[in-house]
Amino acid sequence: MEKNWEQMTAAEKQEAQFQKLLSPKDSEGNDVQFKSSEAEAEYKANISRIKDAIQMKKTPDRVPVTIYPSMFPYYYAQVTLQDAMYDYDKCVSAFKKFIQDFKPDMHIGASVLGPGRFFELLDYKLYAWPGHGVGPNHSYQYVEKEYMKENEYDILLTDPSFYFRNFYLPRVFGALEGFTMLPPFTSILEMYGVAFNFIPFALPPVQETYKTLFEAGAEAMKWAGYMGECDAELRSLGYPNILAGFSKAPFDVIGDTLRGTRGVMVDMYRQPDKLLKALEQQVPIMTALGVNTMQQTGNPLIFLPLHKGADGFLSDEQFKKFYWPQLKQVVEGLIEGGCIPWLALEGRWDTRLEVMQDVPEGKTMFMIDQSDMEKAKKTVGRKACLTGNVPSSLLYLGTVDEVKDYCKKLIDTAGKDGGFFLANGAFLDEAKSENVKAMIEFTKEYGVYK
C-alpha cells in the first residue's frame, strides 16, 4: 500500500517529488509528450543528475550545470527589458532562445521580469522598472523605504493579514488605497450589527480598488499562461524547471519588506522584544508560503534569497538571535512539507557558514555568491549541495580561458565527490555570451565523474 502524503517522512516526500518529476504529466494529467526520444532521455538524465547532487547519497554522472539569469536572456536576445515586460511573446521567445542556445541542465523560468501592465494598473511603487523609473534597458530596482512605521508592530502582531491589507499594500500599490477603508474581517460576527461591516464596500474608493483588482488579476493570469507554456515547451525539449517559487528569512521580511534596513537595525536596540515576536510570527507564514507554492506548481525547489544575514550586516550575536533561529525553523518546516529549500547567500557569508551547517543532510541547496568556496565545502557543503560562485565580473569582463580555469578549480574542489551544482553566483545581467557558453560546455566535458 502506498503511503499518502501526510503519512510520509520528509525524506519520503522529497523522493516522491523527484519520482514525480521523472515521470512528468502535463496540465491535463497526461504523460508529457517529448519532442524526441533524445529530449526525453536528456530531461530524465538532467533530473537524475540534480537529484543525486542534492540528495548526496550517490555521486551523479557529472557535475550538473546551469545559469541563474536575471536580465541576461533579454540582453542576449537583444530584446529591450521594457519590451520583454510588456510583450509576453517577446519575453518568452527570448527566454526560449537563451535556453536552447546555452543548454543548461535546468532553468528557473521566464518570470523574472513580471508583467509590466499589471504593475502599472496597480501603480506599484515598490520597484522602479524598465521604462518606469529606470531606463528601458536597465534592470528593475527596489525602492527601499520604511513601509511599516516604528509604532505599528502592535497592529502587525495582532492581525498580520489586516496589517498587510490596510497598511502595507496601499503604501506599495497606489491603486489599493481603497483597502485602507475596509474593516478587519475578524469583526464580522453574529446577526446583530453584522451589516455595518459591509458599508465600506459601497464607498467609491473601495469599489474603484476592486475594479482595478479584477483587471490586474486578469492580466496576471494572461501573463502566467505564457510562463506556463514556456516551461511546458522547454520541458518537452529536455530542459526541466524544478523551481516552485520563493519564501524569505523572517528577518528579511521585516528588514527588507516592512521596516527597511535602517528601521530593522534600530529596532534591534529600541524594541527588540516586539521585533522578536514579529520574527516568530513570520515563521509559520513563510513556511506556508513555500509549501503552498510547491503544492500549486508541483515543483519542489523553494528559493530563499537571503540578504541581511550577510557578513557585517549583523554582529555574530545578532545573527544568532534575530536571523538564523527563525530562518532555520522555516527551512525545517519547508523540508517537513516536502520542499527543497534553496538558500541563496547573496554577497559574502564567510562568518556565518559554521552556524548555518546545522541543517539536515541532503535536503537543501546553498547558493554561494562571493563566500569562500573552500570554507563553504567544509561547512555547509558537508550537509548540502552547493551551487554558484562563478563571479558575474568574470563572466562579464573575463576571457574564455579564465572562465574555464575558474570552473576547473570549482569542479576539483567544490565538486569533489558530488554535492555540487555549477553555476554563476549572483543573478546574471550583462555577460559575454562566449563566457557563459564556456562555463556550461566546459563543465559538461570536464565535470564527468569517473
Place this chain on the structure above:
Amino acid sequence: MQGKLVTLLSDLKESEALEHVKGALEKGDDPTELLEEAKKGMAIIGDRFSSGEYFIPDLIYSGEIMKNVVGLLEPKLKEARGDEGKDKGKVIIATVEGDIHDIGKDLVVFMLDVSGFTVYDLGVDVPVQTVVDKIKETSAPVVGLSGFLTLANEAMKKTIDAVEEAGLRDKVKVMIGGGQINDSVKDYTGADAYGLDATDAVKLAKQWIGG
C-alpha cells in the same frame, strides 16, 4: 578629561546619553562642548567599526542617537557651526547613473564624515555631468563612485571617461565600491582603486589626501 557623553554615545546608550545632554543643558553647560564630545563619541564608533568590534547596525543606530543629540543641542547652538574641525579634505560621493542602491554609499558617507572629511553626497542615480560639475565647483581631490549592479560598471566607466574629457582626471583620484567590484572591474572602469567596505574608503581618502 574625556566627557561622559563620549562614553555614553560610543557605547550606544541612547536614553542615558539623551538624559545626560538634557541635564547638562539645564545646568548651563556649553552646548558647543557637548557637540564636540558627541563628535568624539562618533569617531570612536567609527574606529570600533574599522576594527571589527562594531557592525553596520551599530553604525546606523549611532547615527539615530546622534540625530537626537543634535536635536537637543540645536536650539542652544546660537552661532552657526560651519564645518570647523573638518579640515581633512573634500570628498565627492555618488551612486552612479542607473543605480539607486544607497545603503553602501550612505555607510561610506558616514565613515568619511566621522573621520573628519567634508563630504558632498550627490545621492543615487547621479548623472555623469553632475559629478563633473561638482568636481569643478568644489575642487574636491577625491571622488567615490558606488554601484551595486553589474550595469553600474558601465556607468562608472562613463563617469570616469567624462571626468577625463573635462580635463579633470589628473586633478582627482577615483575610488569605486559596491556589490560586484574587484580588480578587473577597477581596470575596466579606469578607477584608481576600489574598496570592499566603508573602512577601505576612509583608508583610501586618507592615503590620497593625507590626514
